[in-house]
Amino acid sequence: MILIRKLLFIITIPVIVFFIQELFAIADDNWQLDGSIELSDAEEIELGKSVNEYIRHQFYLRNDPELSKELNDITQRLTAVSDRKTLPFTCDIIQSYSINAFSAPGGHIYITEGLLKFAETEDEIAGIIGHEVAHASLRHVSKLYREFIEIISQREKGTDSVATLLLFNCHLEEFEQEADTTGVLYSHKAGFNPNGLPDFLERHLNLLIRNGVFGFLRFGSYTTISSRINHMREYISSLTIKE
Numbered sequence: 001m002i003l004i005r006k007l008l009f010i011i012t013i014p015v016i017v018f019f020i021q022e023l024f025a026i027a028d029d030n031w032q033l034d035g036s037i038e039l040s041d042a043e044e045i046e047l048g049k050s051v052n053e054y055i056r057h058q059f060y061l062r063n064d065p066e067l068s069k070e071l072n073d074i075t076q077r078l079t080a081v082s083d084r085k086t087l088p089f090t091c092d093i094i095q096s097y098s099i100n101a102f103s104a105p106g107g108h109i110y111i112t113e114g115l116l117k118f119a120e121t122e123d124e125i126a127g128i129i130g131h132e133v134a135h136a137s138l139r140h141v142s143k144l145y146r147e148f149i150e151i152i153s154q155r156e157k158g159t160d161s162v163a164t165l166l167l168f169n170c171h172l173e174e175f176e177q178e179a180d181t182t183g184v185l186y187s188h189k190a191g192f193n194p195n196g197l198p199d200f201l202e203r204h205l206n207l208l209i210r211n212g213v214f215g216f217l218r219f220g221s222y223t224t225i226s227s228r229i230n231h232m233r234e235y236i237s238s239l240t241i242k243e
């Protein structure tokens with residue numbers, strides 16, 4: 001269970017980064033993860049089952065068949081155009097006022113009621129789900145898993161390495177950007193307005209500013225989210241120019 005709890009940390013970090021962006025590291029284009037140490041599909045699905053069980057113990061899930069069907073229909077449309085169609089993607093609703101979304105290994109996606117309330121259009125929700133489908137399609141959890149285990153074991157041995165942590169943070173940042181553009185592409189291909197995700201993030205950013213959240217965080221949090229939004233807008237204009 002401790003490992004699962006630690007694993008949840010890694011899974012939720014991209015989510016936290018997604019909205020708050022506290023981790024900054026300059027991405028190094030030269031890094032390359034060794035594909036042979038990634039989890040296999042079967043391993044990832046197995047791990048996903050345990051994480052899903054853990055989440056179901058930690059949170060109350062909302063039982064609303066109609067809403068669940070709507071969300072799962074959106075998820076299936078996005079999965080159909082994704083690069084990992086074989087994963088059994090599902091989308092569950094977590095009873096929480098917070099505005100959040102995250103995914104567990106094996107295609108489990110979780111969205112809070114707060115997020116659903118805050119979203120104004122189906123395109124925005126598709127943008128959020130598309131981002132999570134992209135994380136899974138690009139095997140991000142699987143790629144970070146071994147690195148994360150390495151950090152935990154270093155910490156336990158008292159041999160923490162700043163380089164390992166920095167590399168890990170680099171990957172988190174890099175993966176966020178990758179999930180942004182890939183998710184936007186999936187939304188576009190599935191027939192949703194690809195501006196859904198940047199629109200949502202922009203409104204959420206304004207809410208955070210109004211609530212004074214950035215007074216407590218580093219100024220970089222604001223600039224990181226803005227730069228993600230700009231990056232997505234640029235990518236979307238290149239998509240529409242191609243057509």
Ligand SMILES: [Zn+2]
Pocket residue numbers: 014015018131135176179
């Ligand atoms: Zn993310």
